Amino acid sequence: MKLTVEEKDMLExxxxxxxxxxxxxxxxxxxxxxAERMVPITRAHVALSAQDADLWFVDKLLKLGAHCKVSPxxxxxxxxxxxxKHLFEIPKAGIDIVxxxxxxxxxxxxxxxxxxxxxxxxxxxxxxxxxxxSESSATPYVNSVFGxxxxxxxxxxxxxxxxxxxxxxxxLLLDENRKGEILVEVTAxxxxxxxxxxxGWCYPELYKGLEIPVFTGIKSRPTPAGFMxxxxxxxTSGAVSMYHMVGITPEAPTVEAAFGNNKIKHRxxxxxxxxxxxxxxLCREPGKIDFAMFGCPHLTIDxxxxxxxxxxxxxxxxxxxxxxxxxxxxxADRMGFLDVIQRAGGHIIADTCIxxxxxxxxxxxxxxxxxxxxxxxxxxxxxxxxxxxxxxxxVEAAILGEVLK
Amino acid sequence: MGTKFSCKRISEGYAExxxxxxxxxxxxxxxxxxxxxxxxxxxxxxxxxxAGKILMMPSGxxxxxxxxxxxxxxxxxxxxxxxxxxxxxxxxxxxxxxIFEVPMVHKVDPEFYKLIKDGDRIILNATEGWIEIL
Numbered sequence: 001m002k003l004t005v006e007e008k009d010m011l012e013x014x015x016x017x018x019x020x021x022x023x024x025x026x027x028x029x030x031x032x033x034x035a036e037r038m039v040p041i042t043r044a045h046v047a048l049s050a051q052d053a054d055l056w057f058v059d060k061l062l063k064l065g066a067h068c069k070v071s072p073x074x075x076x077x078x079x080x081x082x083x084x085k086h087l088f089e090i091p092k093a094g095i096d097i098v099x100x101x102x103x104x105x106x107x108x109x110x111x112x113x114x115x116x117x118x119x120x121x122x123x124x125x126x127x128x129x130x131x132x133x134s135e136s137s138a139t140p141y142v143n144s145v146f147g148x149x150x151x152x153x154x155x156x157x158x159x160x161x162x163x164x165x166x167x168x169x170x171x172l173l174l175d176e177n178r179k180g181e182i183l184v185e186v187t188a189x190x191x192x193x194x195x196x197x198x199x200g201w202c203y204p205e206l207y208k209g210l211e212i213p214v215f216t217g218i219k220s221r222p223t224p225a226g227f228m229x230x231x232x233x234x235x236t237s238g239a240v241s242m243y244h245m246v247g248i249t250p251e252a253p254t255v256e257a258a259f260g261n262n263k264i265k266h267r268x269x270x271x272x273x274x275x276x277x278x279x280x281x282l283c284r285e286p287g288k289i290d291f292a293m294f295g296c297p298h299l300t301i302d303x304x305x306x307x308x309x310x311x312x313x314x315x316x317x318x319x320x321x322x323x324x325x326x327x328x329x330x331x332a333d334r335m336g337f338l339d340v341i342q343r344a345g346g347h348i349i350a351d352t353c354i355x356x357x358x359x360x361x362x363x364x365x366x367x368x369x370x371x372x373x374x375x376x377x378x379x380x381x382x383x384x385x386x387x388x389x390x391x392x393x394x395v396e397a398a399i400l401g402e403v404l405k
Numbered sequence: 406m407g408t409k410f411s412c413k414r415i416s417e418g419y420a421e422x423x424x425x426x427x428x429x430x431x432x433x434x435x436x437x438x439x440x441x442x443x444x445x446x447x448x449x450x451x452x453x454x455x456a457g458k459i460l461m462m463p464s465g466x467x468x469x470x471x472x473x474x475x476x477x478x479x480x481x482x483x484x485x486x487x488x489x490x491x492x493x494x495x496x497x498x499x500x501x502x503x504i505f506e507v508p509m510v511h512k513v514d515p516e517f518y519k520l521i522k523d524g525d526r527i528i529l530n531a532t533e534g535w536i537e538i539l
Contacts, residue, residue, distance in 0.1 A: 056477060157500040
């Protein structure tokens with residue numbers, strides 16, 4: 001790699017050991033992926049996880065004197081106080097690691113958003129902006145929906161980028177690597193946000209390769225929640241960091257533009273039958289449930305509104321959890337949705353993830369309902385059996401205590 | 406002395422150990438942290454131990470959170486592999502190897518793949534970019 005004089009100084013420790021440590025990792029990554037140079041970033045998002053390795057790494061950089069040049073937003077942690085009051089007290093080891101992680105990220109200069117949807121609020125990039133985003137729902141969203149440029153960063157490499165303010169230039173940062181290779185003709189009727197959950201899960205089941213897919217046949221622009229669901233499932237069921245939707249996403253005004261000079265390597269059709277088969281495999285049989293959980297990724301205000309309108313004056317028969325950002329929770333309060341959901345016996349918890357152990361321990365091994373395949377998949381390891389249904393149907397199930405169909 | 410094969414450094418370092426070959430991609434979250442035993446169901450290495458060996462595999466798999474946490478816990482218990490030889494590099498595995506300072510290489514001379522057998526002792530010199538079968 002060709003480094004500027006300043007970058008060489010950073011690597012050699014002239015600006016401190018913290019910057020040198022981050023730079024050393026980034027230069028080694030750049031050499032591995034044959035980047036020619038480093039380029040500046042304007043934004044970063046780190047998938048904080050409050051697990052051992054996460055804390056160890058941020059602590060190590062802090063001790064070396066690192067501080068973020070570009071303050072990154074961060075993924076959810078755990079709202080310990082809320083859970084203690086309303087569910088159970090997290091074991092001490094869990095409290096210690098969460099508190100220490102939060103403090104370490106604050107000290108290193110992160111912006112403590114504790115939200116996995118930075119692309120909807122607080123950290124929204126523009127077209128062509130070079131950024132370093134980790135988090136599975138975020139990378140496809142920023143690349144595909146906005147036309148910003150981020151590689152599929154690991155949480156550690158995104159933190160290094162935040163510290164140096166630079167990334168090695170390879171992969172999705174380069175024009176020629178952003179063109180499609182797989183043509184996906186969607187004949188299935190795609191209308192609701194839930195249809196995008198299924199479509200996003202289905203595509204990597206039909207094609208395992210990492211090439212960029214180009215979706216055609218989608219009639220109208222997805223809602224922000226639709227795009228969010230789609231990317232989250234594409235990048236959980238598979239490892240899709242970018243896609244095009246012809247006539248909808250900014251780098252795909254036409255099929256020709258989406259493919260550029262690339263030939264179509266494979267053609268795939270996704271029909272109503274394919275989506276029905278995915279639904280059949282994934283969504284589980286009807287039956288009794290012990291609780292309901294939504295917010296993987298964190299729900300938007302529109303989704304919170306849908307829940308409030310669906311439940312109305314009725315009451316939930318089971319524990320009911322909505323996970324969202326602190327801003328959306330505040331907005332839900334202002335709009336009266338929080339009141340409706342609380343009166344029905346439900347919770348809106350901010351800053352928290354469905355997947356940070358041990359925060360949902362009382363539910364391990366139980367039956368539940370959610371609208372998110374990603375939520376269901378990550379909880380398999382804890383023996384929680386999630387039935388997956390569209391949001392309104394799942395809310396009805398929580399009112400009955402049972403998924404009827 | 407055996408023949409030396411060229412390779413390209415990802416993460417620097419030197420290791421001399423027995424090689425263990427996996428046909429499948431490896432996720433360190435599904436390796437028992439106390440022992441180094443692979444516990445992933447239906448995995449090529451299911452029931453085998455990677456601790457103290459040089460692991461040869463096509464690639465890594467899994468998110469940065471799980472991959473890094475898995476390798477970190479193995480390292481803390483001194484059950485980590487001593488080195489890695491991979492075919493397809495991805496940012497998650499590469500950053501994990503760099504951060505936990507496990508020597509790792511890719512782009513190995515194709516001749517090496519014809520000769521290497523599971524259980525052979527090798528020297529992996531990632532810093533200088535060569536592998537020797539002993």
